[in-house]
Amino acid sequence: MLAVLAITPVVLVTLLIGLRGVAAMRTTSDFLVASRRISPLLNSAAVSGEYLSAASFLGVSGLMVKNGIGALWYPVGFTAGYIAMLALVAAPMRRSGALTVPDFAEARLNSPALRRLAALVVLVIGLLYLVPQFRTAGLVLGAVSNTPYWVGVVIAGTSVSATLALGGMRAATYVQAFQFFLKLLLFIVPAIWLVSQIGAADRHEALHPVEFSHFERETTVRFQTEVTLEIREPTPVRSEAGEPAVLPPGSRTMAKDEVLVFARGTPVPGVHGLAALGGPDWQRPLLDLNNADYPLLGTWAVLIATMLGTMGLPHVLMRFNTSPDGRAARRTAAITIVLLSVFYLFPGIYGVLGRVLVPELYLSGATDTAVVAIPAQVDTGWPGALFTALLTAGAFAAFLATSLGLLLVVSGAIAHDLVPGGLRRLRVAVVLAAAVMVGFALQSTALDAGVLVTWGFTVAASTFCPLLVLGIWWPRLTAAGAISGVLAGLLASSGSILTALFGPHFGGWQAILVAQPAPWSVPLAFVTMFVVSWFGRPPPWSTTAMLRLHLDEDRSRVPGDPIRSARRMRRSSTVRRTARRLIR
Structure with a gap:
């Protein structure tokens, strides 16, 4: 009951901030990018809050319990992706003036067909990323309060859609920034309490794992x-x-x-397809996906998907479009790296303690709930109940913050890119998209949040990553090349995911490349995009488009300040000459 009460303030604050955003909602730009007035510090907190989803708050620790120490490569890839985004994408994306990724695609190559294809990709990524947020909300609420699975799913879907329909991006920004610091507090404090409360024997076992071979208690x-x-x-x-x-x-x-x-x-029985909990394979610092015995390949597959996929996540890219200019977008990415690095110090603590304190979750298929199940094993009194409630509130904050951004880009793809309309159509699209995602989530209890989210990263890495990297840095990219590359990446990655879900069983390295196709689907998209564009002719306005992406915006000048004006003229001239050489 205490856990249910703990999530109530999180949901109410989310709705109240949504109501505050109603007054600022007048245009499509207000709804999608908050009129581009979000400061770097606030924006980085919002990006971090949006990015730290169920897969981060619960999924990484759950994957450690299930698959072993190698699961810590997931947060490495999640964070490293922002370094690549900082260097290659953040500032040019903001300078493009686009509201969404499909907007950027059409602005760069003047292709309505590419815009529609990009909108379709947004919907696929949104489905793979948004469904696990609602799914884990149902699992967690059911685990701590014995409520039916559908209750948590419906609560998450209703609160997110109501907040977004009322306040748009501005409301989402304040909610996500608030919820990031809330998640950070509610993740770190229980971790410190757990480490201080467990006995010396449990600490020793957490640091020196042994195979879970016999039940130590009923x-x-x-x-x-x-x-x-x-x-x-x-x-x-x-x-x-x-x-x-x-x-x-x-x-x-x-x-x-x-x-x-x-x-x-x-x-203890074994679980088909999983290494023995705490055994030698579990302790290996690499990812042995599907127990295929190719740990190095499995690790690279996850790293490629998570690192390159981060550059193509539409809800993260839209965040940079809320910055006042390209320089602010770059600062946002830099601060975000610092904030994420602090958070990702702690999932490993919950993972190793979960193996010791709640090993039965390894059998039950509910490893995603390990974080919220641990406190009750350490203390059966009110302290355990209190920290369970705090972690549940933090988990719901993770679900809601990420769902806000994802639902925003999905509704934008529908009502701004595919069927353009005004604010009313955007709000209707939010409600309808949320209802569809809730329906999918009700049927997805058997899939791990971390696996689903990684598939979303894989599709983003195979489609938007090549489009953005080549679109920003290669002037010879053509509309035909971009369409061919995005389509090849989409068909390869989504086809492989469908095969993993419904197709025949594969073994060995084939199983890894089917379950995590990024090592071959990303190069396929890049090569297809490059080859088709190479044999085509770039549009005549490509020079202008490249200059717009790489030159600083025309910032306000101070009258009577000739030194600052001269410095700016020299800097602009240097950048312009560099861009022209790159175009030639």
């Missing part, structure tokens, strides 16, 4: 998803009603919501 496992257990020896269990049974050796598929009670000392 353990009730409620399977959150369908799970296939690998039973190595006859295993006595009890049903939820207390009826004894023995699981024979072999494979056994447990249905969703099925409950088994394992007695103390009972051997």
Whole structure:
């Protein structure tokens, strides 16, 4: 009950800030980019709040419990992507004057077809990224309060759509900035409390993992998803009603919501497709995706997807368009790197403690709830309940902050890029898009938040990353080349994801390249875009377009300040000569 009460202030503050944004909503620019008046510090806090999604707040720790120490490569890729964005994308994207990524595509190459294709890509990324936010909201609320899964999903969808429909980007900015600092506080303080409260034996086991081979206490496992257990020896269990049974050796598929009670000392079954919890493979500092025994390839696949995908995330790119100018956009990216680096120091703490304190989640398929399940294992009194409530509130802040940005770009793709309209159409698109995403989330309990979000990064890396890098830095890019490259990347990445979900089973390195196709889908998109453009002819206005992307904006000058004017003339002349040489 306390956890449910804890999320109430988060939801109410979100709605109240949305109401404050109504007065500033007059144009499409107000709705999508807050009239480009957001300062770097506020914008970086909002970017960080938007970026630290369910995959960061809960997913990384859950993946550590499930897949091992190698899961810490995920935050490395998440943060490194901003360094590439700082160097290559942030300032030119703002100088383009675009409101959305499809806007940029048409402004750079004057192709309505490319704009529509880019809008379709935004919808695919939004689906893969937004659904796990709502899904994890349902799982977490159910784990801490025993409410039905759909309740958390509907609460998240309703509060996000109402806030965004009322206040647009301005409301989203203040909500996300507030929720970033709230998430940071509610993630760090419980981590410090947990480390101070656990015993010396638990600390030693967290730092020196051993394989989870026997239950150390009577353990009730409620399977959150369908799970296939690998039973190595006859295993006595009890049903939820207390009826004894023995699981024979072999494979056994447990249905969703099925409950088994394992007695103390009972051997722990394996989970099909996962390394043994705490065993040598679990401790390896690389990612062995799908247990394919190619850890280096798996690690590179995730790094390529997360690092290059960050440069193509439409909700992050739209954030830079809210900056007053390109210089402010670059500062926003730089400050964001610092803020994210602080946050990502802590998921590893929850991951190693989750392996020790809630190892049963490894069996139940609910590792995404490990963060909020840990405090009750450390203290069964009011302190444990309090910190569970605080972490639940922080998790809901993560869901809401990220969902605001994603829902904004999805509605913008629909009502600004595909079917252009005014504010009323944008608000209607917000509500309809939220309803569709809630519907998908209700059917997605079996998929990890981290996996779904990584797929969203993969699609972004395979489509928008090549479009932005070549569109900003290569003057010979043509509309035909851009369309061919984006389409090749979209078909390759989304086709591979569908194969992983519904296609035949693959083994070895093929399984990795199907589950995480970035190592081949990103080069395919780049090469296709380059080759088709090379044999075409760039548009005659490409010189002007490149100059606009790389020259500083015409900032206000101080009358009677000849020194500042002369410095600016020299700087502009140097940049212009460099841009012209690059174009030739």
